[in-house]
Amino acid sequence: MVQKYQSPVRVYKHPFELVMAAYERRFPTCHLIPMFVASDVVNEETSEDGSTIRVERRCALDVDAPRLLKRIAGVDYVYFIQKNTLNRKERTLHIESHNETFSNRVIxxxxxxxxxxxxxxxxxxxxxxxxLDIKSFFGFESTVEKIAMKQYASSIKKGKEIIEFYLRELEDDGITHMPRWSPFSCSLSIPSILFSSLTDKLDADYIKRYLGDxxxxxxxxxxxxxxxxxxTHKGKIPKDEHILRFLRARDFNMDKAREILCQSLTWRKQHQVDYLLETWxxxxxxxxxxxxxWxxxxxxxxxxxxxxxxxxxxxxxVRALGEESLLRHVLSINEEGLRRCEENTKVFGRPISCWTCLVDLEGLNMRHLWRPGVKALLRIIEVVEANYPETLGRLLILRAPRVFPVLWTLVSPFIDENTRKKFLIYAGNDYQGPGGLVDYIDKEIIPDFLGGECMCEVPEGGLVPKSMYRTPEELENEDVRLWTETIYQSASIFKGAPHELLIEIIDASSVITWDFDVCKGDVVFNIYHSKRAPQPPRKDPLGTHGITSPGGNNVQLIDKSWTLGQDYSMVESPLTCKEGESVQGSHITRWPGFYILQWKFYNMPACSATNLPRVDDVLATLQVSSHKCKVMYYTEVLGSEDFSSKDFLLSRFAQSSNTSYSSTIIVLPDKTIKIPFLLRSSVQKP
Structure with missing residues (x-):
């Protein structure tokens, strides 16, 4: 006889997406269900648009049955097959389960x-x-039915408690909202030293090979x-190795790790640290x-x-370069260290996520305790600790002199406790004996100045000639320049005085890409095309363009006498960008000629009824300092030869859609190129 069971409808006063996040935390095991011993994913499929995900699991249950019954049946665990179909578009999850064990006796x-x-x-x-359909079970049909009813009743009662438990856990982790699915919410990310493709699955081989135990x-x-x-994060997602460093630095406390990681990602973007090895x-x-x-x-x-x-x-x-230049140099060392760790992971076939630093203190004396120098050192330590946690595997300090305890007292409070545990300090020549340097470095590569036979190319240093010292004013200007001199350019935008950038295109189907941050105010971004080149801006304040440059970094190219639709045409819909937004996009050119990228002051709709004459508008722009916007931008042109017809259609589709995109990667036979589609995100203002 077939027994059927139906539970009452349960209601969670939480959105579907948040409940799904709580449900996923039940796997691969759940401590709230002691009988749920293990689960393995045996198959997983995702639809082309990412809206539907099908997962098949094999689950092991330790059924609460009498020992005698288990011995007669000859099993310790009962295995079930569970098939989940998640439709993120329709917002439904259908689950089907059936027993694999004893399927010929019990269904x-x-x-x-x-x-x-x-x-x-x-x-x-x-x-x-x-x-439940029990065909036969060694004469224990009635007992099995009672056990099944008991287990099922228990699971019904426990199910809601489990979801609510994980909902509270999500809230404790700071997760109170999950975005709904959209057709393009599963875009690819940009790979680099720190960034990789988005994947939710970690298999055992991958962990062992790249992450460790x-x-x-x-x-x-x-x-x-x-x-x-x-x-939630709008931008590039770090690789697992990098995320793991921040988790380890906070002993796998999710809230603390998330906070410092997000701060570091913002810092990297503000100071263009991702490009440091290329630009420094x-x-x-x-x-x-x-x-x-090295x-x-x-x-x-x-x-x-x-x-x-x-x-x-x-x-x-410090007197010759300034703090910022020294800091930039140290950051470049850390970036190079990340790159070398990645290379050594491939070479040695095991995860290498940190490096060893050997510090030789022979010659250290009181002149090294010069106050501005110590101040610069403390700041460098602070920045490195915040943005490169768990990258130092071991610090070997050799030939520590008597003055070292003074220096250590000054800097140790600024060093994380986990980092301090990695310090090994040797006084005098103690490093040469047992437990010394040879325990950590092969004898063949010990540097010659430490008694080894390997020639070391590290400079010997010496006193910097005073003729190379700079004045305090020069150092201050240099420090400001270092943090602002990147591949990005800045521009000021005034009411009535947009900033315009000219790009000449020789071949149709070339791709213009852009990336800009709105640092101050709101702007409207436009792209125009003209068959003839605009005349260079006149320097006289009332020349061809009426005005030229209320700010030194403002350029206007479109002549006031030009008529839209005749002399030039708009090739993209205007895009309104708010203060603090970061915008990336691309445009595939249909015609050769001259393309003008324009950032224009955004007039609030409430003010649109006020139509001042052009001269008055100019005067108002020059007199009202609040009518000023600022953007930082970077543009690049990719040649038409880099794209196949398939890539062209893909890019055109991205342009024609109103949906936000992130970048995609196109791999060609001899190169890999990046096409950044429209992507908007909030960033911290510089």
């Missing part, structure tokens, strides 16, 4: 459904039903934090007098960096 079939409440779209309904809890924290970044060139004084450099690797395969701090003229470097 258990269960169906569950999560769906949106018919009267409140911010609530979620849950329905559950099951059937992780407990289930640590793996869960990594997946949850990465998933949160994918759904060390001044000659650093090349000659900075006593540090030197092979340690016994664990970690990149080895050597710093002869005792030979460095810290006062001379």
């Amino acid at each position: 258990i079939h269960e169906t569950c459904c999560y769906s949106v409440h018919p009267e409140n779209e911010d609530w979620t309904c849950f329905e559950q039903s099951a059937s 992780l407990t289930p809890l640590q793996e869960s924290c990594l997946i949850r934090l990465r998933k949160w970044l994918q759904e 060139s060390s001044p000659q004084v650093l090349q000659d007098y900075y006593t540090g450099g 030197h092979h690797h340690d016994r664990d395969g970690r990149p080895l960096y050597i710093l002869r701090l005792g030979q460095m003229d810290t006062k001379g470097l």
